[in-house]
Amino acid sequence: MKARIAGVGSKIPEKIVTNNDLTKTVDTSDEWIKTRTGIAERRVSDEKTATSDLAIAAAQKALASAKISPEEIDLIIVGTTSPDYLFPSIACILQNKLGAKNAAAFDVSAACSGFNYALTVGSNFIENKTYKNVLVVGADTLTKYLDWHDRGTCILFGDGAGAVVLTAADDGSGILASWLKAEGHLGHHLIMPGGGSRDPEEKKGRFITMDGKEVFKFAVRVLEESIAEVLKKANIELKDVNLFIPHQANIRIIDHVAKKMGLPKEKVYVNLQKYGNTSAASIPLALDEALADGKIKNNDIIVLSGFGAGLTCGANVIKWRI
Ligand code: ACO
Numbered sequence: 001m002k003a004r005i006a007g008v009g010s011k012i013p014e015k016i017v018t019n020n021d022l023t024k025t026v027d028t029s030d031e032w033i034k035t036r037t038g039i040a041e042r043r044v045s046d047e048k049t050a051t052s053d054l055a056i057a058a059a060q061k062a063l064a065s066a067k068i069s070p071e072e073i074d075l076i077i078v079g080t081t082s083p084d085y086l087f088p089s090i091a092c093i094l095q096n097k098l099g100a101k102n103a104a105a106f107d108v109s110a111a112c113s114g115f116n117y118a119l120t121v122g123s124n125f126i127e128n129k130t131y132k133n134v135l136v137v138g139a140d141t142l143t144k145y146l147d148w149h150d151r152g153t154c155i156l157f158g159d160g161a162g163a164v165v166l167t168a169a170d171d172g173s174g175i176l177a178s179w180l181k182a183e184g185h186l187g188h189h190l191i192m193p194g195g196g197s198r199d200p201e202e203k204k205g206r207f208i209t210m211d212g213k214e215v216f217k218f219a220v221r222v223l224e225e226s227i228a229e230v231l232k233k234a235n236i237e238l239k240d241v242n243l244f245i246p247h248q249a250n251i252r253i254i255d256h257v258a259k260k261m262g263l264p265k266e267k268v269y270v271n272l273q274k275y276g277n278t279s280a281a282s283i284p285l286a287l288d289e290a291l292a293d294g295k296i297k298n299n300d301i302i303v304l305s306g307f308g309a310g311l312t313c314g315a316n317v318i319k320w321r322i
Helices: 030-037 051-066 090-098 111-127 184-189 212-234 251-261 279-292
Strands: 002-011 016-018 041-043 075-079 104-108 133-141 159-169 174-182 243-246 301-308 312-319
Touching: 002 051, 002 111, 002 174, 002 279, 030 251, 041 159, 051 090, 051 133, 051 159, 051 279, 075 090, 075 111, 090 104, 090 133, 104 111, 111 133, 111 159, 111 174, 111 279, 111 301, 111 312, 133 279, 159 279, 174 212, 184 212, 212 251, 212 301, 212 312, 243 251, 243 279, 279 301
Parallel strands: 075 104, 075 133, 243 301
Antiparallel strands: 002 159, 016 041, 133 159, 174 312, 301 312
16 A cells, blocks of 8 residues: 555645845845856745645645645645644644544654655654555744844745645555755754754744855755655666655755756756745645646656755655546
8 A cells, every 4th residue: 555645735825025126135146046046036935824824735735635634634744844832733623623523643853954854754654554545734934933134044945835635545556765964063053053952932933044055054964865765765766756846945955856867857857946945835836836837647666855954854756647
């Protein structure tokens, strides 16, 4: 028994912030941001929109595309590091608002790897036959946690949500293998120091702080490692993969790994120029767009690979059938 993706949906906020807009608050330029990251613009949620609002819209689209009713969902898992509250979880907010009255629900905290982590957990519940239908969401509004005067971070992030419905399949399709990793000793390179139980009054600030160079080094190393390891587990060769969907953080990270591994450009999906780094939403958002662009067809082999705070990394290889 495997977990097959039966439906996909995504949601982005309407407001676009361009690189030129950012030059009003920090010493940067459109050219610098495009050359060093590939990002041209990002979506930023307004103050009335919380992460769950984007997550619900994405989840409703995924349920509609899977033709599965909320009552049929057995479990909801949300990968996020910008929940509406410390508790209840976004998954429980979704369970209530979607009317998924038969579902258990919890969030997974693995930052930009959150979707791959949540997908792996969800697929295991299906493979071991505990559940039949699992809703997996990646959603973040990290722009709410940016210091808009820190040019090392505020240029990178955007908001969004993406969702998939996993359902039991025994026809050889679905998630063939998963691979997860954590390197907690590097966690200090990407951290939000304030707001947790170590600093509940947020004296240290509730802003993302990052050593970009260290995260870059980690990213290129583990992106390659995760793709190689997950394919080894699935017993699939690199050349047999039809589409790679890497975490959309920086085009230089993606290009570096693609070049090193010899991945043809047309097999690597990139949409970060429009959205920046949307954290846990980045991979399901790209998956939804790749599907809409006609880049994925039945029986294709797809690799999803993400990395992020923790530091964490995760990958899934899928034989596509929808
Ligand atoms: N505009 C103009 N100049 C800038 C900017 C900016 N926005 N930011 C930095 N600079 C300057 C620096 O001050 C430095 O100037 P100096 O040489 O005079 O000291 C110069 O540009 C080069 O700076 P670097 O930090 O070396 O730039 P780099 O090429 O490393 O790019 C970046 C920085 C884009 C942050 C890159 O390191 C990166 O993308 N790292 C990975 C980050 C990432 O992916 N994080 C998300 C992880 S996922 C998650 O879980 C949230």
